[in-house]
Amino acid sequence: MYMVFDDLETTDQELISDILPSPYIGLMDELDEMIAVIDSDMRIVRTNLAFLRTLEAATDKLAGKDVWLVLCPDQGKELTASIMNRMRISRSTRAEIQLGGGGPGSRIIDLDIKQVRSNGSIDGWILTGKDLTDRGQIVRELEEVRDDLSTLFEGVNECVLQVRDGKIIDWNRTASTRLSFPGTEMMGLGLSSILTSYKNEGINGKPNSFGDIPDGIYRCLTRDGRDFPAEVHAVTSSKGSGYVFIRDVTSQIKKETRMKLLAEVVETTDDAIIVTDGELVITSVNRGLEAMFGEERKDLVGKTLGDVGFLISTSRTLDELSGKISRGETWSGYVKVKVPSDEEREVSMMAWPIMSATDHGIATIIHLRDITDRLSMERNLELMSSLLSHDVKNFDRAITDNLEMLKMGIYGELDDRKSRVVDRILGQSRELNALLKNARSILQSWEGEVKLEPLDLRSMIHWAADMVSSSYSARRLEIEIDLKDGPVLVMADMLLKDVFQNLIDNSMKNSVDDTVISIKGEAIGPEGYRLYIKDNGKGIPVEMSERLFDRFTSTGGTGSGLGLYLVKRLIERYGGSIELDKREDACFRIDLVRSKKEYELVLNTIEPREQRSLGDLKIIRYTRYGEVFFKVGSWTYGQKEIGSLSKTELVERFGWNLACAIKKATSDIHIDGTFRYDLDGRQFRIVES
């Protein structure tokens, strides 16, 4: 259109009209731009429809009017005079005017004014106007968007850089802080000053080329010489400007590294691991499972647990597992499996559900471990323990018994020599008995789980002393017990008596005459109890002190060397420790864990049976369920009527750790009521029912 007008040459006003034949006039009306033809006096000759629409005028109102009065009635004469001057001088003039005077609804018009000349004089002008109002609005809106973006970017945790031609022109607060560029120091920096690939090259070899930043992980450099891994995303315009978003992914990469390590561990462990989805369909397995069952993972993925060939399980087991998993609970149990050699193995299995935030199961991790060999070993141990506990023990006792009968003279009097031989054999037999006993205890300490319960320390010590002194009928054993902060309940099991039996027996062996053992105790902190055990024996040689608790280290007597080994093993089983007290000769220092809970003793009301009465009660154990077991000291029934004692007398007589029979044969105590152990006051109180 401009070229048509530029080429226009005519002589007078009519010709201007003439040279715009109807098609061109029609065409003018099609255009969105405002077009006006004005004469040499700057009066409107003709306009197009867009011109009229913009001015909201009818055709006949404008013809012949001064164009500047029409377009700029409110604007200053200087502006219009300046435009008019330029129009006369230049063949092409540009001007920007405001229709409507700048108030609301005013429009910005960009005017392009071309002279029409003939024979060296100006015949008129063609005036073309573009309404820039909306564009301006768009620009303003864009500027507002840009301001909003700036505000938004200020608040994000990512570094945001505004870049033009590869150079930084603006940034958010996070970028300034994280990259350690105070003030305006980042202004004008090239991106390659901040971002580099991990191969220490520039960004695709073109450090300042903004358009060449593919999304990915880069090394982001800070002003103070540090760097961090960053995920970079660039949003560019077509003119080399835009925004670069930089997110510190250090913790994400650490997490991914940890996950990779974990995955490596899972993959390489010998145990079998199966991962399923929320429906228990296998999604992956590890190498351990492939090795254990000779199955390739590709053959297992997609199957359910019930479909895999190696699992010999009942549908009940799988239903139970499925039920627990769907409730978000862990399942554990033992299952039988078939291995490649067609052998059946026993496997422990645990399944953990992974739940989504909405408590929906999204995955399950199943761990399997072959425990066949372990179970076999445990069964062998049980068998050995049983043999030692019963059969071997019986034979051993029978030997001792026969020897004792020989010594008693049942088979006739023995001369001195024969008597000495019998004594020697009896001594050896007792040693064998002690060895077998310790061996049994060691086996028991290996068997099964450790189940500890509160035991009365004083009772255990007395019991052990009774057992030992009965083997040394010709010698006297005196035990001085001073347990502070009592009554003392320690966490142990029935083998605790073996601890004291061994220690007391050691003292007896290592002393020549009567044995005096001192046992002192005190609380250490709220959870510990310390014992100092010392005897009047000859002490322990210094060179032995380091190996004292090793197996088969004898303390110089006739022992097998298992006693102190067993003592240490058992005490450590209870979470305690034993060592020689450095301050004193031949003094053991034992630390045990004290029971914390307050226990309520509930004694059953039991009908008395016949007029059987019981001998002295020996405290056996106290369980966490509030039941205390006792056993008659020697299965001898004396004449005492325990049932006639009152509750208070019974407690006073036997101490707080009162025995309560649950085995009917010994249930001759007729007691009812509740006894409560007050931990704070360390008092045993009777609460009347």
Next chain:
Amino acid sequence: MGPRVLIVEDQTPVAEQINDFLEWIGCRIIGRVKDGSEAVSAYNDLSPDLVTMDLVMPGMNGVEATKSIVSNHSEAKVLIFTSLDVGDNGEEENEMVTKALEAGAVGAVCKFSKDGILKELKRLFPDELDL
């Protein structure tokens, strides 16, 4: 004259031991059997003053034998001779001792404990034995 005793014990050496000891303290051993069913028959035939009853035996065990003897002879004195001693944790045999006592045994003693045996016999036969 001391009490007439029937010894029920499946292990011969142990039975001989018990035999020797009881005789030494003045008892009269009138029979030795090796299992519970023999014990029941022997009691019917011999009517001993005392039965020393082992617990773990092949065939009929000591608990069943005690029950059978006591239910048919309310005056019977069956004394359980167990291998358990003070401080032993034999759960199963403990349970059997309990059941035997419930079935009517007059007491239980460790068969290897001379003191224990003496005390029981003193209790049961204070006039017949000069101990």
